[in-house]
Amino acid sequence: MGRVMGLDAKQARCCIVCGQAKTDGISVCGQFICMDCERAIVTTDVDDVRYRHYVDCMKRIWWQVAP
């Protein structure tokens, strides 16, 4: 009662793709991808110019994880 839900439970994190602080999203290898970008990645056609950007962002994640 009278308690603000949301910010306590979910901490905003910086999305590695769009660079915005979001609360909803997934963690990939410790890196955060917001729900909007995650959806965009799976729905973007491989021929789409934006796909390259997403792939580059994903590569950045792997590079940070790789030894």
Ligand SMILES: [Zn+2]
């Ligand atoms: Zn994003």
